[in-house]
Amino acid sequence: MGSNYSLLASNISIEFLNENSNIYETGQNIHGFIEFNDDNNNNQIEHIIIELIGELVYTNYRRKGRSTLVTTHQVPFFIQIINLNMKKQEKKLTFNFYLNDYLPSSFEQNHFQGSYIHYFIRIRSLDNQLKKDFPIIIKRPLEILQGKFLEIENKNLDNIQLKFLLKNNLTFIGQHLPFQIDLHNPNHRTIHRISVTLIQLRKLGPIKEERTIILKENLINFNKFQDEHYSQHFQIHIPYGINSSCSYFIPNKSFQWLIFVQYEIYIKVHIRGINKNTSFTIPIVINHETDVTLPSNYDSQSTV
The missing domain is CATH 2.60.40.640 (Immunoglobulin-like)
Structure with a gap:
């Protein structure tokens, strides 16, 4: 990524219109603003893509002779996309996504190279030279669980x-x-x-x-x-x-x-x-x- 695009990515901020900031439950809407904070670099891009991505990350180990091949897989299972054309001197863009009820919660790693599920909002340009991710945390609503003696x-x-x-x-x-x-x-x-x-x-x-x-x-x-x-x-x-x-x-x-x-x-x-x-x-x-x-x-x- 060129220095100008790196500088532009560093000047992108996000505001979630939610009382719990970036923590959401399935069945809710994620909405907020993307803001570009640098007037000089704001005119370098004309088209912005905003994506909500749910991704499973896991590692496979395979023996090959005396060596072990380690492969990390990043598998998106949920993607929503918003395509926006930026007007000249525009500094703020709105976004809105819906979290389907079937989605799993966020899962952290239990150990080094362990599997996990994470969600993030990605802002990128059409040519992918500009790209910045903002993590969000997804929880499932309370489920009634039955105990027993x-x-x-x-x-x-x-x-x-x-x-x-x-x-x-x-x-x-x-x-x-x-x-x-x-x-x-x-x-x-x-x-x-x-x-x-x-x-x-x-x-x-x-x-x-x-x-x-x-x-x-x-x-x-x-x-x-x-x-x-x-x-x-x-x-x-x-x-x-x-x-x-x-x-x-x-x-x-x-x-x-x-x-x-x-x-x-x-x-x-x-x-x-x-x-x-x-x-x-x-x-x-x-x-x-x-x-x-x-x-x-x-x-x-x-x-x-």
Whole structure:
């Protein structure tokens, strides 16, 4: 890009006419102004293209001999275009886009070279020598998610029985998830600790499912616990900055992408000896609001 076009791109600004600035929900309109702030360079272009783009970015790895070929794909799945002819000395252009209801939320990268979904408004000239992107964040409206009562038991080879009780497996971003653990240790084996891991399972389009550890911590560290019974209430904090549980398709003429986000917690009792640990996995549902449908047996007054 030539120096004049670079200078012109640096003098383009955008104003979103929205109380949340560049954060929108599907089903809404994105409207605002594009402004050119440099009088000297404003006359260099006559035609402006404004695009709203939703794009999936993912990486493929392929072995070739002793090397690994890394290919990054940037696949647009949603494009709206506005073509505008600029009048002489015109400094401000208006734009308006509609966000279809089926669109997925924005998804950040979970790890280096991980997949993500992002949206942006691109302003460019007809010859593409002028180009500047402005990011926006898309969220889906609140969905009613159903929770349920869970009671799970497991027993290892030493007859150590682990029981997990969860009054409601529906929880919320930024809040605590309470649960109860009961241990029956009839042979008085040595137990060192109980750990918990919160795992996100995510699939974005054509790539394989991603498993990401959101948090991992010890619920309790024992000093060589050997009693026959142990029972305790615990809770974990659901962190901010994660996507809500969801599952839906992106329709397209040439493909249909499955998008889903699921969560599970992995409870493990660490016992002295080889292959004697006992554990299990519990599915949970995470929402970003508290306006939800609770199961009929949920006790709203229960505490941990």
